[in-house]
Amino acid sequence: MVDPDGGAFVTVGLNHADESNLKYPHNADVWRKKYGSREKWIREGVVKDLKDWGFNTIGWTQEYISGDWGVALDWFGDPIDLGHSSTGWSARDFEAANMPYVLQLRVQEIEDWNGRPSFRDVYSNDFDVYCEYLARNVCFDHAESSNLIGYFLVDIPAWLPHASGEDFEQLKGLDEAARNEKLFDVATKYYETITKHIKRYDPNHLILGDRYNGNKGIPSSVLRAMNPFVDVLSVQYFTEPNEGSRRQMRDDLARWHEEAGKPVIIADIGNWTPTEMNPHRVSGIEDQRGRAQDYVEAISAVIREPWFLGWHWCAYVENKGRGWGIKDPWDEPYRDFTDPVKEFNKSVYERVDERT
Known part of the structure; x- marks a missing residue:
């Protein structure tokens, strides 16, 4: 990407900056003594931390607040219902931060993590009016921002069948071949409707598109449908801590890049290990130092690809x-994680230069 001053820009973002994580009974005193106000938390907490650790973008700010993460990657199993914080950041919050950022427009409530999805009729006038409202409500206040990168749409939308069995009305009862054919028409109308309203209120910024579920897969018909309307292919992808899984991520992203004809942002990627508060969050990673090593190796698998624009960490x-997080529940960094990650993040442009 190119920044407003004409320089190269690789987005290195951090997702889920939500102040409510510091307002539990166990850590509310930390909030009161250390910050006491949202603006101070943004400036002396979020912004300071991101810059210290080599992140240059405020990613998607909504946070997971409930649900059983232990089954959250079983998108084909029982319906998942992971609650999210309802409030994102305001235009004033982003002005206070004065950092590059992204926004999200929840065009449909059809996320794979949503146990009660609602598939709106994309051909209806009601959907058109709703998309116009979203753009008017969100994009109007950000259209002149020099820090905004662009707009994400739905977080891991169920373009493949949803675990709940719900679907767009036009797709119900169709076999796989017929569903894929009709899916192209539904997705085309979806992207056409929301993007025309975004561009009406904000012609200045990128349309980053849906944050596809890379672990579940992306239908080719949807990639073809998004091509005329969306600027970037945005994909969530969580790898296992091994070379084979990272190579699979790179190969999948490369294939989808070719199909979509768009450069790629990894919109959400992360890892975890047992902690004092969350000993049940087990994985193939033993400790925070192992998380840092996995971070470096996962991003290294794609950072030299010419189609790669950056990543946003969870x-x-x-x-x-x-x-899990980069900071513990009492707002202290996991240093065994942050120190190696900081070193890697601050060498990004050197690594990208190695493409040539």
């Missing part, structure tokens, strides 16, 4: 719902 402060 997550900021550890809470009871998600159960």
Whole structure:
């Protein structure tokens, strides 16, 4: 990407910066003594931390607050219902931060993590009016921002069948071949409707598109449908801590890049290990130092690819719902994680230069 001053820009973002993670009974005193106000938390907490650790973008700010993360990657199993914080950051909050950032427009409530999805009729006038409202409500206040990168749409939308069995009405009862054919029409109308309204209110910024579920897969018909309307292919992808899984991520992203004809942002990627508050969050990683090593190796698998624009890491402060973060529940960094990650992040442009 190119920044407003004409320089190269690789987005290195951090997701889920939500102040409510510091307002539990176990850590509310930390909030009161250390910050006491949202603006101070943004400036002396979020911004300071991100810059110290080599992150240059405020990613998607909504946070997981409830649900059983232990089954959250079983998108084909029982319906998952992971609650999210309802309030994102305001335009004033982003002005206070004065850092590059992204925004999200929840065009449909059809996320793979949503146990009660609602598939709106994309051909209806009601959907058109709703998309116009979203753009008017969100984009109007950010259209002139020199820090905004662009707009994400839905977080891991169920373009493949949803675990709940719900689907767009036009797709119900179709076999796989017929569903894929009709899916192209539904997705085309979806992207056409929301993007025309975004561009009406903000012609200045990128449309980053849906944050596809890379672990579940992306239908080719949807990638073809998004091509005329979306600027970037945005994909969530959580790898296992091994070379084979990282190579699979790179190969999948490369294939989808070719199909979509768009450069790629990894919109959400992360890892976890057992902690004092969340000992049940087990993985193939034993400790925070192992998390840092996995971070470096996962991003290194794609950073030299010419189609790669950057990544947004999950997550900021550890809470009871998600159960992992870069900071512990008492707002202290996991130094064994942050120190190696800081060194890697601050060498990004050197690594990108190695593409040539």
